[in-house]
Amino acid sequence: MDLKQEINRRRTFAIISHPDAGKTTLTEKLLLYGGAIQTAGSVKGKATAKHAVSDWMELEKQRGISITSSVMQFEYDGYCINILDTPGHQDFSEDTYRTLMAADSVVMVIDAAKGIEPQTRKLFKVTAMRHIPIFTFINKLDRDARDPFELLDQLEKEFGIGTYPVNWPIGCGVDFKGVFDRDRRQIMTFNEFHRGQDRLQAIECDITDTEKLDELIGEYSRRDLVDQIELLDGASFDFDIDQVRCGKLTPVFFGSALTNFGVEPFLENFLKMTTAPLARNTTEGEVVPESENFSAFVFKIQANMNKAHRDRMTFMRICSGKFERDKEYYHVQGKKSLRLSQPQQLMADSRQIVNEAYAGDIIGVFDPGIFSIGDTVCEAKHKVEFEGIPTFAPEHFAVIEHKDSLKRKQFVKGVEQIAQEGAIQIFHEPNTGMERVIVGVVGVLQFEVLEHRLKNEYNVDVIRTNMPYQFIRWIKNEEIDVSKLNLTSDTKWVQDFKGNNLLIFTSEWNINWALDKNEGLILEDFSRN
Numbered sequence: 001m002d003l004k005q006e007i008n009r010r011r012t013f014a015i016i017s018h019p020d021a022g023k024t025t026l027t028e029k030l031l032l033y034g035g036a037i038q039t040a041g042s043v044k045g046k047a048t049a050k051h052a053v054s055d056w057m058e059l060e061k062q063r064g065i066s067i068t069s070s071v072m073q074f075e076y077d078g079y080c081i082n083i084l085d086t087p088g089h090q091d092f093s094e095d096t097y098r099t100l101m102a103a104d105s106v107v108m109v110i111d112a113a114k115g116i117e118p119q120t121r122k123l124f125k126v127t128a129m130r131h132i133p134i135f136t137f138i139n140k141l142d143r144d145a146r147d148p149f150e151l152l153d154q155l156e157k158e159f160g161i162g163t164y165p166v167n168w169p170i171g172c173g174v175d176f177k178g179v180f181d182r183d184r185r186q187i188m189t190f191n192e193f194h195r196g197q198d199r200l201q202a203i204e205c206d207i208t209d210t211e212k213l214d215e216l217i218g219e220y221s222r223r224d225l226v227d228q229i230e231l232l233d234g235a236s237f238d239f240d241i242d243q244v245r246c247g248k249l250t251p252v253f254f255g256s257a258l259t260n261f262g263v264e265p266f267l268e269n270f271l272k273m274t275t276a277p278l279a280r281n282t283t284e285g286e287v288v289p290e291s292e293n294f295s296a297f298v299f300k301i302q303a304n305m306n307k308a309h310r311d312r313m314t315f316m317r318i319c320s321g322k323f324e325r326d327k328e329y330y331h332v333q334g335k336k337s338l339r340l341s342q343p344q345q346l347m348a349d350s351r352q353i354v355n356e357a358y359a360g361d362i363i364g365v366f367d368p369g370i371f372s373i374g375d376t377v378c379e380a381k382h383k384v385e386f387e388g389i390p391t392f393a394p395e396h397f398a399v400i401e402h403k404d405s406l407k408r409k410q411f412v413k414g415v416e417q418i419a420q421e422g423a424i425q426i427f428h429e430p431n432t433g434m435e436r437v438i439v440g441v442v443g444v445l446q447f448e449v450l451e452h453r454l455k456n457e458y459n460v461d462v463i464r465t466n467m468p469y470q471f472i473r474w475i476k477n478e479e480i481d482v483s484k485l486n487l488t489s490d491t492k493w494v495q496d497f498k499g500n501n502l503l504i505f506t507s508e509w510n511i512n513w514a515l516d517k518n519e520g521l522i523l524e525d526f527s528r529n
């Protein structure tokens with residue numbers, strides 16, 4: 001297979017959901033179809049103690065949750081699929097957001113009884129920023145669900161996107177009889193509704209075959225379905241692949257990951273509708289995936305996967321060309337040529353050294369501490385630099401101090417290194433040093449991760465004092481005496497370690513106050529490149 005064919009058969013996507021909507025279950029079923037795992041429970045083995053591939057950190061193991069995002073590769077029907085998993089617990093960090101930067105499309109899993117939930121909202125916002133295709137899998141139809149029209153309406157109204165149901169559910173809960181395939185104008189149902197089987201042989205029946213339909217799903221369900229389909233055909237958006245490709249129209253699939261219903265049709269349609277690896281912007285212009293020249297960017301750094309070695313693993317998304325294991329590449333930010341050490345790819349339940357990988361793939365390399373998030377690795381002869389990865393505004397703040405002043409050095413080193421990995425953002429009050437660091441995080445669990453890591457990896461105990469702030473803004477005015485600003489008493493002035501001035505606020509109301517009372521003050525949202 002030549003370079004172009006290899007790249008064109010790649011599909012790299014992230015799965016997002018609010019916790020418990022069924023992301024892990026769906027991922028697992030996809031891996032089962034691809035033959036990448038043999039048994040359900042390999043991805044998340046709470047009961048069986050088989051740990052998910054992302055369970056590297058001790059803290060994760062203790063909690064039985066997955067803090068970091070991982071990536072899994074498998075083959076299906078000639079496609080080479082990379083699934084980027086995003087943390088599935090109540091909390092999340094910038095890591096989740098950054099993972100979305102490495103994907104070419106996103107699958108959003110929604111619980112049919114709950115509709116859109118808070119984390120779906122946050123993740124959708126970041127996905128929408130990138131204008132990449134978004135596919136919706138409405139899950140758990142085997143349980144009581146909300147009206148499907150209502151669910152579509154919610155997606156359209158809240159997210160401002162069009163919806164195109166690729167299939168339509170016939171009932172839900174104990175009355176769930178199957179789905180109607182809108183393209184083939186057929187229903188897929190079963191003689192008997194099996195639960196928990198890996199593959200089911202569906203019975204197909206034309207929507208016009210009233211007699212057979214009555215036999216299969218009953219007259220009542222048939223009448224209901226025909227009415228709903230008529231309504232749907234009349235009122236819904238037309239399918240338009242260009243709209244799908246730019247994220248303005250989301251193909252919607254109804255199913256039940258747990259009972260395996262609708263997973264295979266979803267996968268098949270999804271693979272056809274989604275895109276091969278996309279071109280990426282660099283300072284030198286766009287880089288197309290089929291370019292002969294290898295290039296990749298760092299989107300995730302995972303520290304201390306092996307405590308004994310203090311190692312870090314850096315994950316890169318290959319954006320163009322082919323990666324070869326023993327070749328020398330160029331690290332743009334470090335201004336150095338290097339060989340990537342022990343390049344690895346993560347399969348469903350194992351890691352393996354890769355000799356070659358292509359645009360669309362993700363590789364992990366051992367990192368002695370040279371890479372930062374957003375860095376570019378490419379060919380020395382064809383230097384490019386990828387556009388930075390946005391920084392996401394922290395929403396929680398705390399003061400962190402070391403308990404033992406003799407440990408100051410380790411404390412500073414630890415906090416700085418963890419900040420460099422992008423797990424936390426650090427600030428300080430003007431005119432103070434590193435004794436009291438103000439830490440900002442996207443999800444509160446990151447505080448616990450920070451404390452745990454400072455203790456375990458740097459041998460430093462810290463005192464954390466949570467702060468009430470929730471919003472952060474840059475002060476963009478170059479010449480300004482911040483101490484003279486008229487601010488509410490619960491607004492705080494902080495600086496980052498480059499000396500930039502920022503304000504942290506407890507409410508939006510206080511942001512508006514600052515703008516109202518200080519003419520000419522320019523505040524900028526924190527998310528930026």
Ligand code: G4P
Nearest residue numbers: 017019020021022023024025088139140143256257258259
């Ligand atoms: P997440 O990764 O999005 O957090 O969700 P996960 O797949 O772990 O699923 C959350 C719970 O919902 C699990 O049950 C899972 O079995 C169940 N679930 C997933 N898909 C479906 C579905 O299509 N129908 C039904 N009825 N349930 C579904 P749990 O009891 O919390 O966990 P477990 O003990 O089964 O692992």
